[in-house]
Amino acid sequence: MGKITVTSLLLGILIHVIVVYADVKNLNIWPMPSSVSHGYNTLYIAKDFKLRTYQSKYADASGILKDGFTKLVDIIKGAHVIDYNYPGSSSSAILQGIHVIVASPSDELQYGVDESYNLDVPMQGKAAYALLKAQTIYGALHGLQTFSQLCNFNISTRAIEVRQVPWTISDQPRFSYRGLLIDTSRHYLSLPVIKKVIDSMAYAKLNVLHWHIVDTQSFPLEIPSYPKLWNGAYSLEERYTMADAAEIVRYAQRQGINVLSELDIPGHAQSWGVGYPSLWPSDKCMEPLDVSNEFTFKLIEGVLSDFSKIFKYKFVHLGGDEVDTTCWEKTPHVSEWLKKKNMNGTDAYEYFVLRAQKIAMSLGYEVVNWEETFNHFGNKLDRKTVVHNWLGGGVAERVVAAGLRCIVSNQGKWYLDHLDSTWQDFYMYEPLTNITSPAKQKLVIGGEVCMWGEHIDASDIEQTIWPRAAAAAERLWTSSNQLAKDSQDVYPRLSHFRCLLNQRGVAASPVNGYGRNVPSGPGSCYQQ
Structure with missing residues (x-):
């Protein structure tokens, strides 16, 4: 009898594991957590759904957790009018709130x-609370985002439900750098638009806003050390x-998102010379920036010094891509300087990039450069x-083989x-293609999707x-063993997201x- 009981128990556990694994493919959570299991019951969100924080070492003096919880409540309500007198509202199937414990x-x-977190949602109980544990407040914010996707508004009962309880979720990111680039030189983006992009990044657990601030076309940012630079703005x-830039950094930080600022130099910098024409090799040759002029590097130091007061992320992006040195070689005073330095255009390109790196590093930054510098x-x-x-x-394969990060x-x-x-x-692009050594894989710090702005503005960016x-x-977030081998396996879940x-x-x-597709015709959102 004892053997039969053990066998039956093991069989039951095996069946449960198989059922959970099969259901994972159809769970409407994005991105998929590292580990997740669930049941098949339902809880209802209480009218006075609460945040509890006792046992947490995080005092929330800056209100990041409070704001995150307020946003959570807002997005799970979805502007619906909730009826808290739904059938069963007096039952034990009520979730009273969420208890957040942050270790740091x-x-x-x-x-x-x-950024790791653990989330548990119980099956029932009159005083039931979900439990969210994280090492840092930013892991807790990710846990709140996941919890928000477990909640549904039931149009029949007018109540907010947490279905498939109990939930047990353990989660952490695959890569520490998960970025999105926006480009405010080709088209200006207002602060509300940038903030909406930041909000949407948080929903998907992206954590770096790469702000390509200036380029050939415009220089929209105030630089106190060199106030004529933003004469290169469109208007x-x-x-x-x-102060605007500081507000973007503050707003992003409160959602767990770093801001990577970029100065793309020495090319892509024609707009700089609108305010300071001496940065141009000549009025007929306006980029790359004049490598022979000491003022060029003095100004770069001033810009980066001003940056360092606002952009606190450890990295700064110094561009370095698409540099055509023909201008230097054809401009008489620059050409003469090259001869004195015993350099050609390629040598001067290297000189410029390395000198700019040293300036940034003297201010405490580590430098990101586009791949041409490596090539x-x-x-x-x-x-x-x-x-x-x-x-x-x-490229990543060659970079990490050389011992650099990518x-x-x-x-x-x-x-x-x-x-x-x-x-x-x-979905199917793999950043670690042909990189098999664990030590080399660690040098790929992550990836980034790029929203270049030549044909993008507030009207179509989202x-x-x-x-x-x-x-x-x-x-970039989900562990490799949870990623789908066939993109069609995640189609329903992505459609839901x-x-x-x-x-x-x-x-x-x-x-x-x-x-940037449009609906093919009338129909449900879930079938487009």
Whole structure:
């Protein structure tokens, strides 16, 4: 009898495991957690759903957790009118609130911060609370985002339900760097638009806003050390004060998102010379910045010094891509300088990049450069350089073989302005392709989807980013053993997430078709 009982017990456990595994494919959580199990019962959110924090070392002096909880309640209500007198409202199937325990008292946000969390939602009980444990407040914020996706408004009862309880979720990111680039040089983006992008990033657990602030076309940011620089803005209205930039950093930080600022130099900098023409090699040759002029480097130091007061992320992006040195070689005074220094254009390109790196590092930054710098003189780059891949595949493999770190943004797969790239392309692209050594894999710090702004402004940015960015977000967050081998296995779940974004006011385009797609005709959101 004892043997039969044990056998039956083991069989029951095996059946339970199989059922949970089969259900994971159809769970409407995005990105998929590292480990998840659930039951088949339902709880109802209490009218006075509460946040409890006793036993937590995090005092929430800055209100990050309180704000995160308030946002949680707002998004699970979804602007619906809730009827708290629904059938069963007096039963024991009520979830009274969520108890959050954070181990670290610090709310410092920096690269590599612990973003793990554990979430448990009980089956029932008159005083039932969900339990969320995390090492840091930022792991707790991710847990709140996951909890929000467990909640549903039941149109029949007018109540908010947590279905499939009990839940046990253990989760942590696969990569520490999960980025989205926005470009405010090609088209200005207002602060409310940028904040909406930040909100949507948090929903998908992306954690770095790469702010490509200036470029050839415009210089919209105030630089107190050199106040004429923003003369290169499109108009007086299309500018950011330093206080605006600080507000973006503050707003992002409160949602667990770092801001990576970029100065793309020495190319892509024509707009700098509107205010300071001496930065141009000549009035007929306006970029790259004049490598022969000491004022160029003095100004760069001033800009980065001002940056360091606002942008506290440990990395700064110094560009370095698409530098055509012909201008230097054809401009008489620069050409003469090259001869005196015994340099050609390629040598001067290296000189410029390395000198700019030293300036940034003297201010406490570690530098990110686009991959051309590595392709041309990788062995000369500072060993703390992070190489940003964009031109194609195989780059990360070469970068980590050289002992440098890498961010992956293969333009054929993760450029959002490439409207012919489908969400399947985004989902199936693997940053660690052909990198098998664990030590080398650690040098790939993550990846980034890029929303270049030549044809993007406030009118179409959200539908161009989403839902394709979400496909990459799962690739960067979810453990490799949980990632689907066939993109079609996640289609229903991504479709559900896209509709969830729409319900939260994010203009995510339909899943079917290419980027920035439109509905094919009348029909349910879940079938587009």
